[in-house]
Amino acid sequence: MTLRVGVIGGGQLARMMIAPAVELGLDIRVLAEAEGMSAQLAASAVGDYRDLETVRAFASTVDVVTFDHEHVPQTVLRALVDDGVAVHPGPDALQFAQDKLVMREKLAELGVPQPDWAAVSDSAALQAFIDDHGGKAVVKTPRGGYDGKGVRVVRNADEAADWFLDSGDALLVEELVSFSRELAQQIARRPSGQMVAYPVVETVQRDGVCAEVFAPAPGAGERLSQMAESIGRQIAEGLGVTGMLAVELFETDDERILVNELAMRPHNSGHWSQDGAVTGQFEQHLRAVADLPLGDPTPRADWSVMVNILGGPAQGAFEDCFDAAMTEHPDAKIHIYGKAARPGRKVGHVNTTGDDLDDAVYTARAAATHFA
Structure with missing residues (x-):
């Protein structure tokens, strides 16, 4: 039986999987976020990738689930695994692409070379890091940023004050690497x-x-x-x-x-x-x-x-x-x-x-x- 590969996300990355899937003899199916997306040629379903039942219904039609992006919530991913769905990459791996603070902690554990960094929960902690790193640093929202979004170069903690107010969670601050x-x-x-x-x-x-x-x-x-x-x-x-x-x-x-x-x-x-x-x-x-x-x-x-x-x-x-x-x-x-x-x-x-x-x-x- 032909292996059915399900891709969550209907963007250009899913679109560019279509031709090689056909050449490999795979049946590729896409859960798109909306009608008319890039991967509409293979879109077999349209729905919210954050909704467990929507994703469950899609997963029931394929043999393995993969992704066009890393934004599917952990709760949804882990529910699929509990259901016996083959998910690649799995939630244990994807968490490190979804949360930059979790990623930094894991890379430190592995001994991988990376910039100096810290988790900061308020402006005072951020300012202390800035002062210790030559008067400037890079601040990132741990989740959701891409293509330059959720990233700021700051010289004063006040420049990230709105992020502290909006999220209430710790931010990631890194040295500004030369x-x-x-x-x-x-x-x-x-x-x-x-x-x-x-x-x-x-x-x-x-x-x-x-x-x-x-x-x-x-x-x-x-x-x-x-x-x-x-x-x-x-x-x-x-x-x-x-x-x-x-x-x-x-x-x-x-x-x-x-x-x-x-x-x-x-x-x-x-x-x-x-x-x-x-x-x-x-x-x-x-x-x-x-x-x-x-x-x-x-x-x-x-x-x-x-x-x-x-x-x-x-x-x-x-x-x-x-x-x-x-x-x-x-x-x-x-x-x-x-x-x-x-x-x-x-x-x-x-x-x-x-x-x-x-x-x-x-x-x-x-x-x-x-x-x-």
């Missing part, structure tokens, strides 16, 4: 324990959103590559992750590698692999959660570049932009998410590969500009 660039390490792990690692990549952030990815990270020597992979494998094993894991990293000015954040699903830093690796991250995630043998993550070319399409065309249709981009850059791979244009919104991305990094970067950027 870094030379941001990196990302992806690991795939299946329930039986098999793991494979992708090459460490460089990510470029603009306004808190990933804008570009270069794979492998330019100038990444053997020592850095081995260190990033070792950290990724240690986290995947230590947290019991099943599926794709993305470890966001800082490369510091003094040549250290520090863990920034985690994602337990396909991730923007791995979009390059769709067209640049023997096995792309979306196929790999499906293999992992279905407990199938993992694919080869080796790059197909010397360089791969991903450029996000942010916002979309201010005027005109996506189809017209697509036609112009394909005509002028036939070697670029263009992926559109089926979303309406909106300033700053991720509406697609462009992948390029080649033996010259500058050429690959130029082509990807030029193709993406057709959608501005």
Whole structure:
């Protein structure tokens, strides 16, 4: 019987799982939050992922449940596990992607390198941390933040006073790391324990959103590559992750590698692999959660570049932009998410590969500009 994989969340990550699922012979079904979402081609149900009975009903139609995002409540996840549903990644792992304070505590227990941090419950504690770290720090809401949301660089505790008032819970404060660039390490792990690692990549952030990815990270020597992979494998094993894991990293000015954040699903830093690796991250995630043998993550070319399409065309249709981009850059791979244009919104991305990094970067950027 065909294995049925259920994806909770109807965004672009679920959308990009559809084609590899078909190729693997899997029956993919999606619980979308609303009609007309990116993954509507596979949406077999529409409902609130926070409602246990809605999720239970969806889970009863599939053999394994996985995710487009990490926001399904722990109570819902644990109820599914109690019902005997195969959930990958499971709640014990997902809690570390859902709560940044819990993540920091666990990474400290594992001995993973990370920025200096603290849980602060009031302005006085936050101010003391700021004063002890050169007069500035990064404050994060432990839950719910993404793409720069829920993150502030502060020089005075008053700049986060509203967060204390709104949540009443402890906030996460971290040292403001002096870094030379941001990196990302992806690991795939299946329930039986098999793991494979992708090459460490460089990510470029603009306004808190990933804008570009270069794979492998330019100038990444053997020592850095081995260190990033070792950290990724240690986290995947230590947290019991099943599926794709993305470890966001800082490369510091003094040549250290520090863990920034985690994602337990396909991730923007791995979009390059769709067209640049023997096995792309979306196929790999499906293999992992279905407990199938993992694919080869080796790059197909010397360089791969991903450029996000942010916002979309201010005027005109996506189809017209697509036609112009394909005509002028036939070697670029263009992926559109089926979303309406909106300033700053991720509406697609462009992948390029080649033996010259500058050429690959130029082509990807030029193709993406057709959608501005």
